[in-house]
Amino acid sequence: MASDDTMHFGPADELAKDPERLRKRFWTKFKRVVASLPFAEELLAAYYCAFDRETPRHVQVSLLGAIAYFVLPFDFVPDVLPVLGFTDDAAVLATAIRMVASHITSDHRDAARAALKRVLDKKD
Numbered sequence: 001m002a003s004d005d006t007m008h009f010g011p012a013d014e015l016a017k018d019p020e021r022l023r024k025r026f027w028t029k030f031k032r033v034v035a036s037l038p039f040a041e042e043l044l045a046a047y048y049c050a051f052d053r054e055t056p057r058h059v060q061v062s063l064l065g066a067i068a069y070f071v072l073p074f075d076f077v078p079d080v081l082p083v084l085g086f087t088d089d090a091a092v093l094a095t096a097i098r099m100v101a102s103h104i105t106s107d108h109r110d111a112a113r114a115a116l117k118r119v120l121d122k123k124d
Contacts, residue, residue, distance in 0.1 A: 019051070022064065025071045034119055039090050043070065044112030046097055049104045059100040066096035 026047060034040050049055050050063035070089045097104065 019064075022068055022071060023051070026067055029071055031119055031122075033086075034116070037086060039086075039093060041109075041112050041116055042097060043067075043093055044115050045104050045108045046093060048108040048111045048115075049100070052108065055103055059103045062096045062100050066093045069093075 030037075030040075030043070037043065046063045047067055050060050050067060055063075069092045
């Protein structure tokens with residue numbers, strides 16, 4: 001088995017290792033595309049879980065990888081394609097959430113709903 005030092009998953013891996021850069025890029029993209037995201041609340045709940053200091057490290061790593069994939073400007077299905085653009089992002093996020101669902105708490109979901117409301121209220 002490869003050590004952590006030799007495993008590399010490309011740009012998403014690098015972005016996930018830089019939490020502050022990931023946070024900034026996440027919010028920039030999220031605000032730009034929120035109206036197109038049917039999974040916006042789940043994405044935010046995963047975000048809050050990933051950055052919660054009480055969340056186990058392996059859960060954080062899984063969620064940060066999925067969030068980094070969402071943030072990257074290039075991916076398997078380009079986000080600019082109508083209808084299909086975010087299907088790969090949704091699939092990656094759904095897989096990560098399914099793996100760690102028991103760690104996403106009601107507090108994370110409440111924070112997600114509140115943040116989504118704030119973002120949507122600013123768009124009006």
